[in-house]
Amino acid sequence: MHEPESIRIIIADDHHLFREGIINLLNGSKDILVVGEAENGKELIKIYFELKPDVIIADISMPILTGTEAVSKIKKRDPAAKVLFLTMHEGDEYYYYCARCGGDGVINKNVLKDELVYAIRQVYGGKKYFGRVISDDAYNKLIDKYILLIESETELQGNDLKHNEKAVLSLIGRGFTSNEIADKLKLSKRTIDYYRIQIMQKLDLKSLPDLIRYAVKFSMKENQKSFR
Numbered sequence: 001m002h003e004p005e006s007i008r009i010i011i012a013d014d015h016h017l018f019r020e021g022i023i024n025l026l027n028g029s030k031d032i033l034v035v036g037e038a039e040n041g042k043e044l045i046k047i048y049f050e051l052k053p054d055v056i057i058a059d060i061s062m063p064i065l066t067g068t069e070a071v072s073k074i075k076k077r078d079p080a081a082k083v084l085f086l087t088m089h090e091g092d093e094y095y096y097y098c099a100r101c102g103g104d105g106v107i108n109k110n111v112l113k114d115e116l117v118y119a120i121r122q123v124y125g126g127k128k129y130f131g132r133v134i135s136d137d138a139y140n141k142l143i144d145k146y147i148l149l150i151e152s153e154t155e156l157q158g159n160d161l162k163h164n165e166k167a168v169l170s171l172i173g174r175g176f177t178s179n180e181i182a183d184k185l186k187l188s189k190r191t192i193d194y195y196r197i198q199i200m201q202k203l204d205l206k207s208l209p210d211l212i213r214y215a216v217k218f219s220m221k222e223n224q225k226s227f228r
Contacts, residue, residue, distance in 0.1 A: 005031075006032065007120060008035045008051070009026075009034055009057055010037065010048065010056055011057045012037070012038040013058070016039070029117050035053055040062045041067060041069055041070030043064075044058060045073055048081065049077070055120055056081065057084050058070065059085075059087070060098070067085060068097070068098065068174060071083050074102070082126075083102055083105075084103070084105045085098045086107060086111075097220060161202060161203075164185070164187075165195050168195040168196065172219075173218055
């Protein structure tokens with residue numbers, strides 16, 4: 001009997017143990033083959049064009065180039081590239097952000113094997129995967145909603161923010177943790193946490209979800225020209 005052709009994937013994440021965990025999760029899936037690994041966005045671009053895998057599995061936030069930055073560059077050269085983003089965050093804002101960066105799906109890092117395998121197969125088959133509960137129709141409505149929401153706002157309320165506060169807000173919107181933002185901006189985590197508090201006070205944001213929603217919109221507004 002003819003064996004089904006393997007889905008060739010590469011995994012990009014800056015944590016070796018996490019990449020190893022994903023590879024172990026996929027062991028036993030006869031139709032999925034991990035052919036390469038990358039630990040930052042720059043490596044991801046290089047390995048993609050060397051190996052031309054069927055599906056990229058990429059963390060959103062990585063050093064040198066983030067996952068979304070790397071995927072945007074890959075998609076410009078190869079619009080047919082298929083991408084499944086990994087994130088610790090959930091919510092419509094991140095689904096929209098990842099989709100506009102060229103992602104075909106988003107899956108939580110705490111994913112179970114069955115869902116990961118299912119998501120890979122969906123993306124490989126040319127479909128979108130943003131969770132089992134999000135249908136194609138719901139996905140299209142979500143994208144339309146955020147296009148109207150974000151692109152109809154001529155200016156977000158950020159004029160009172162200082163340069164570093166804007167940088168922190170943008171990085172929050174791109175999925176970076178406080179520790180990762182501190183590393184990227186060469187500041188202490190304590191300083192980043194202080195900026196987060198200042199941002200929330202100046203923008204009258206009452207909770208962490210409010211901050212994340214606003215940060216995603218702010219980040220997308222900053223970068224929307226690159227998606228046009």
